[in-house]
Amino acid sequence: MNALLIAVPALPLAGALFVALTGWKLRGLSHWPIVLTIAASFLCSLGVLNHVREEVAKNQALADSDPAKTVGFEMVAPIWTWLDIPDAYQSNQPLNTPGGKTVTTAPLHIDVVLRADALTAIMLCMVTFISTLVAIYAAGYMHGDRSYWRFFVYIGLFVFSMTMLVSVSNFVLLFCFWEAVGACSYLLIGFWYQKPEAAAAGKKALLVNRVGDFGLALALFLIWTNYGTLDYHDPVEGGQSVVAGVLGQTRLANPDLFVHGGVAVAICALLFVGCCGKSAQFPLHVWLPDAMEGPTPVSALIHAATMVTAGVYLVTRCTPLFMAAGAEPLFMVGDSPFTAQMLVAVIGGFTALLAGLIALTQTDLKRVLAYSTVSQLGYMFLALGTGSSLGIVAGMFHLFTHAFFKALLFLGSGSVMHAMGHVIDMRQFSGLRKIMPITHATFLIGCLALAGLFPFAGFWSKDEILASLHERSHAHPVATEQAALQIDSSKQASIDRDGYQHVALLSEETPHKHPHAAHNPAFDTTFSHGLYGFLYYLAVGCAGLTAFYTFRAFYMTFYGELKVPAAAGDHAHESPASMTTPLVVLAVCAVFVGMVFGFPTHAFSDLLTQTPSLAYKTIADTAVEPEFHVDVAFWGTVVALIGIALASYLYLGDRKEAAAIAKASGPLYDLSLGKFFIDQLYLVVFVFPLLVLAYLCYAVDRFLIDGAVNTVGAIPVAAGKTMRLLQNGMVQFYALAMVLGLIVLVWGIAIYGS
């Protein structure tokens, strides 16, 4: 089984290396090795998924008979030792080992270990499946490009990095591949490097991601200094690591072993900063729309379906850390704590709204979709931020379905772009349904899925998200109560001078130990209910926005009178089969994945909740019996239908009303069109001041520091220039100088000597 797991990333890497070495010879055939290896990788992923599914079933069968069963299921495949520094961690802070003992020294031991659980297996299947289709599509789309083979090398490298990202079992290696996918993204955005916009967009993407990685790196340092290890899993047999893994079975079996308190909140907040960068959440979302300068298959694969969801993956993966942070406040709102999970939810919700508003007025088809991606990613974070089993499953499920229909929409827009001679401005073409029937049909399915209409994929996942928010705004989840106890205990502990907190004891302790527990602000759920209630309505509103801008783009592209830009030339026809086949496959998926894996079967949630990170007690206790919320589904659908209806009214006809409304809304319209001027704001607030500072530093360097150095150098020169005046060549002057010197010397000795 381990070999199968290793094969998943190894195959695309092998393909990429093969094409890198032989591409100059293969040329137009370069896509074959990549398509084949990624497809093989997909089959291996299916094998892994199947194995995980079987083991999970076995595990569940044991559930009642064996109380010491492991939490969830994970398989671990070590490959090689990346780094080992013995006794690197030395402190008096005790570190937990799986045996229940503690140690105070630990090696910095990092193995390249692949680890598969349900979450990883699902991500692997999704990534390799979409990648296969995109690679096939790209074979048609990129046909004839001068650097055809280079493109496929990058794609192979990306698939390798992405599969590694979701399957490594160590935070350092996660960070490695986190940046590696960023580098692939940089290379692919800048693939047409001769376009200045593409080069600039690539740079911007990497830089903004670097800002996010800044947070992620700090989170890593905090994890290392507090856990003494960076592994997810517990030490394996024969390994040199001794400390219980951060997300390993030892801690999951006994959640008290997680770090709690302020540090836990800091870890979560910093992890989320990293996620904001990679998953394009406000305020680091600015790179994603620019990234559309890259080739469209890249936009579909990296900037819609896979890489940008890495943040969602990471938050899901680190659920235990977020749960450990519990109700510990990031800051206080009045008397109520604002927790790390609320941060995730609020940023997600705000991003969803912001991006949705911007998408309303964009005229570039790909940018509409890009902002839609940002908005949908915000939706996912919104769900993850509920901190309940329901919400996390919903977020991941939306990630899953979104990958299909968003990839479909991007590939569809690529098909349009291909036909229109690389014109992507929707004002320059219209009525394309007549000449591009397949693209039109599949695009429509994508739009319906994105808008979240029954029974398309988006409906099920969106419904789950709304339901989880709805649930969170009313219910009184167990987690909150526990967390409330924890916050109380941490207050208690901070009074203790011994520096230790006794969370473990609290589960037995009854409120009589904490007489003030009844009016402890953490028990006052008004704030959290209010917040999540607000976010619920916001999410419903965003569903309407989504439906509107999706269909606006759809109508502008495919309806109205047939108009084709001059750049298209004689090229304006349906795309070749290599491009339409993936569209059709994805369209089928966009229709069915929701129904097959979603609420009707629970296949997705049943499997996902067996991920160790999501199966342990604290989070599993928040799970509620799945039920279909008719009212939530109803309101979600109604709002979406209103959005579609509005779009049909405004954009199906001659679009006069649309222009009128744009004119009437004046500055609001400009705000949306100008993307809320966030780019410009950053330019003024960060970029220019830093550049000014840079030039200032350079001036300081040239004149002040180097000036000081030169001054020091000038002192001997000046002294020499003065002294040389004494060398006048007159013997008697020299003699006089000698005599005077002698006098001074004798005088000095007489006065000061002994």
Added chain:
Amino acid sequence: MDLSQLLLLSLLIPLLGALAIAVSGGASPHLARGIALITSLATLAAAGWVTCGGSHVTGDVAVTTYNWLGANSSVDVKFSVGLDGLSLWMYGLSALLSVTAILVSWTAIKERQPGFYALLLILETGMLGVFSARDLLLFYIFFEFTLIPLFFLIGIWGSEERKYAAVKFFLFTLAGSLLTFVALLAIVLHAASVAPVDFNTARMTFDIKELAERLVRDPLPLNWQFWIFLGLFAGFAIKVPLFPLHTWLPLAHVQAPTAGSVILAGILLKIGTYGFVRFSLPMLPDATVACMPWVLGLSVAGIIYGALVALAQSDIKRLIAYSSVSHLGFCMLGIFALNKTALTGGLLQMINHGLSTGGLFAVVGMIYERYHTRQIDQLGGLARRLPWLTFMMLLFTFSSIGLPGLNGFVGEFLVLTGIFQRGWVGPSWMQSSLMWIAILSVTGVVLGAWYMLYLVQRVFYGPLYEPAGDHGHGNHAHGQADHGHAAQGLAAHGHDAHGGDHGHDAHGHHAEPPLPPGPTDMNCREFFALAPLVVFMFWIGLKPQDFTKRLDESWKYAAPAAAALDKATPPVTVPAKIAAGTKPQTHSVLKQGAE
């Protein structure tokens, strides 16, 4: 032939090569470079063998000792060479980069070739010697010995302001290293005064190991340590160069010939950091601890300052020179964090910087050879013209900005992790300051990505833009060096705002115009100059364990200082609860307990 003989041979071969060049002098200008290449390859073979052989064991390897004053002299000064974990990789890297330096000079140096290559070979002996010396006097001799050849390399074969640059470089570093010499002698004299009364050991010793042992046993008084530390600091910090003693560096780099820049950035700067680990940490632990906050502060200032100034540059070489200031700050951070992880990272970063910045300077040299300019605004879109060179540049850039999978990441990660942890377990004052230092250094990483990507974007991406006129000799596609051609700084491709000009000419439109004649891409020689660096970059990035396992033992040099730091600041007290069997919690509250 055992390792110690090979080590001696590796020191001797370059000198013999230089002699051979001197003898064959004016026979043919190209003979010199041939001899130099063969000599440096032979040296690499010997040194590589020693490095490989030494990488599997621990402790000192390849030791050779000859007494200069006879075995019974009361002054123990020897010709003693050998390698340990600290010096092994730098020794190997010196031999490697020397070959690169000779290969990149192959066609770039047209005048006085024999002198150039002879000096380069002499410099190689100096570099190999400084890392293999086990005797203090021998170390200092080699330390200064590296200065003279480079002075001439910059002063004779440099660019326009070469003389000013050479003199400034020479005086600046010499001024510091003379103070270092005084400090080293003070160490020797003090150690002589605390020598054990034993007729078998000489009272006054120059043996570095023996000195360290004596000074650990009998530490210097703090005020002595402090002044000696300042003396060492003067020489080594200028060599590193630590902010604000760095101003000689950009000038020297910009004016030096490519080979000089490669060697200077790759090896010579590391002598400073090496000296700190070799002398200051083990011999002056208390002064090191006392000055640690200042050195760390200057390092982090250098990291950010260097990155910011690099952002303001218009000259490629100067930009990379300032990036060196920034990167060497990480080495210093790692060394002075007095933490095992950080030290390993700092030492690894020394190798990493040698590989990546050495490579960057080599690439810039290749561009300069083709276009005779280093100005960022005179170049653009070179990826179209020089795809392989661009590929190499991207690799070195990625390595330089610390992208995982390549070497730079490992060093930076270890340094920052180590320093963060050092702060975390330390007392509260150190906790806050070291954590801020770590956080600020991470901003340096972000800025580093900014200026390097800016460089790549401006010079290699975008529409092709080349300076007008003569593009040098021997690099033309059609050998038309003499008459200017059509590539007069024009955008080679017209392209519209919607990005029409990328590929897709299968359907007959958007056909790319053919490239105007101009310089050709990398040739075989240039590829082999850079390829070894790339191989090691990947090796360190993918399996750093092979390298760090030998660096581990260097911790013994920092251990006295780390012990002094722990002594100076009482460690966190462990609550009795753990001993009593209470379930231990790893907790943030620990922090509060420490206060």
Added chain:
Amino acid sequence: MNELALLHNSLLIGALLFGLGMAGFLARRNMIIMFLCAEMMLQGIAVSLIAWGRYHNDWGGQMLVIMILTVAACEAGLALALIVMLYQRTGRLDIAAWSEIREESLPAYQDVELDEFTAETQVWPKLTTAGVLPDVDPSVDEPGGHRGQL
């Protein structure tokens, strides 16, 4: 005269000789005179040495003086030979003729040329006999007469 007084007097003479020699060495430009002055300084030292030697009942002082005399004799030979050589080069015994080792940018020392005075060209005032009206001095009427020059 006691020993201490004798020492005082001898040292005084030695100091006077040394001082005179030094003053002469600094003030005179003739190389031979300068040499003689240097010798005089040497003799001043010699006198002091003998004085101290006697005071301490020690032969060392006299021994040193004899050595000084010997060395001075050699030195005189060499010095005079050099002076002869220098004289042959320039025809002058003036030390100021030799100032080649000055810094390049500094001006060479130059003697201010004074008017030569000879007895023949001097016009001396004639004093008339007491009680007789003096003659009119013919040079008074001539503008630029010798009075102006003096």
